Amino acid sequence: MLRIALPNKGRLAEDARELFADAGLEVRARGDRALTASLGGEFQALFVRAADIPEFVADGAADAGVTGWDLVLESGRDVEVLADLEFGRCRLAVAAKEDGGVTAVRDLTPGTRVATVFPRLTRDFFARAGVAAEVVPVSGAAEIAPHIGIADVIVDLVSTGSTLRVNGLREVETVLESSARFIVSRATRADVAKGRAADELVAALQSVLRARGQRYLMANVPRAELDRVKRVVPGLNGPTVIDLMNGGAHVAVHAVVPATAVYRVVAELKALGAEGILVTRIERSMP
Numbered sequence: 001m002l003r004i005a006l007p008n009k010g011r012l013a014e015d016a017r018e019l020f021a022d023a024g025l026e027v028r029a030r031g032d033r034a035l036t037a038s039l040g041g042e043f044q045a046l047f048v049r050a051a052d053i054p055e056f057v058a059d060g061a062a063d064a065g066v067t068g069w070d071l072v073l074e075s076g077r078d079v080e081v082l083a084d085l086e087f088g089r090c091r092l093a094v095a096a097k098e099d100g101g102v103t104a105v106r107d108l109t110p111g112t113r114v115a116t117v118f119p120r121l122t123r124d125f126f127a128r129a130g131v132a133a134e135v136v137p138v139s140g141a142a143e144i145a146p147h148i149g150i151a152d153v154i155v156d157l158v159s160t161g162s163t164l165r166v167n168g169l170r171e172v173e174t175v176l177e178s179s180a181r182f183i184v185s186r187a188t189r190a191d192v193a194k195g196r197a198a199d200e201l202v203a204a205l206q207s208v209l210r211a212r213g214q215r216y217l218m219a220n221v222p223r224a225e226l227d228r229v230k231r232v233v234p235g236l237n238g239p240t241v242i243d244l245m246n247g248g249a250h251v252a253v254h255a256v257v258p259a260t261a262v263y264r265v266v267a268e269l270k271a272l273g274a275e276g277i278l279v280t281r282i283e284r285s286m287p
Helices: 010-022 050-058 069-075 119-129 142-147 162-166 186-190 192-212 223-232 259-271
Strands: 003-007 036-039 043-048 064-068 079-084 090-097 113-116 134-137 153-158 169-178 180-185 214-222 240-243 250-258 275-281
Touching: 003 010, 003 050, 010 050, 010 064, 010 180, 010 192, 043 050, 050 064, 050 069, 050 079, 050 180, 064 069, 069 079, 069 119, 069 169, 069 180, 079 186, 079 192, 090 142, 113 119, 113 142, 119 134, 119 153, 119 169, 142 153, 153 169, 162 169, 180 186, 180 192, 186 192, 192 214, 214 223, 214 259, 223 250, 223 259, 250 259, 259 275
Parallel strands: 003 043, 003 064, 113 134, 113 153
Antiparallel strands: 036 043, 064 180, 079 180, 090 153, 090 169, 214 250, 214 275, 240 250
């Protein structure tokens, strides 16, 4: 049974639990404060701080984990990323005071003080940019640093940018883009049984992610319009066409279509004389 480290709180924790539940691996814990739980009876979950998950995985305390890409890189630990789980999207960015006159990193002078929760990534970024910055590690609330004289600029996570604006800061440059990743240890990858289990789990999670952007469409269409219908509803490998019992001039067409295309596809099918159109969500989609 794989031991999988999951975030114990915050949005990453909520989204991770939802994704595993949608894949049929619901968290079964003895209580809200439980540190371990069963994942659908197939795996064991360990609930820890998101920032500690790369350490847990690299040191073998967990076989795999889910945490932010920014935290994986900041840890500097040797782990392998098996999948981008597509939630927790944000960016690590340089931000300066709105009235400070800084519009790009090149405007910063040698000795600029930078407050951040990500000292490793910050040092690497400014070294690549050729700016001799002084990194000031903080444990949180970096936004206040420029206003109380602790630092001149900050490097912090940004999602919508609203927190920066509220605190009189503006984004200057992106350090990196981040999202939740599924990671495993090198030992897990080298173990045949655990490596296979990890691959199967990732395939299940990805099938849920793939399905979220798709819809299953069914409609009865005039047989005479099939060629035009196939152009409207291409599907994954072309639509499935089924003869209807006593259907006469109509056949049933089933297809998987992008969720963003449903409105247009339904309108075009109606124009071709389609009837009984039904669109449903898909729980999982395997390639």
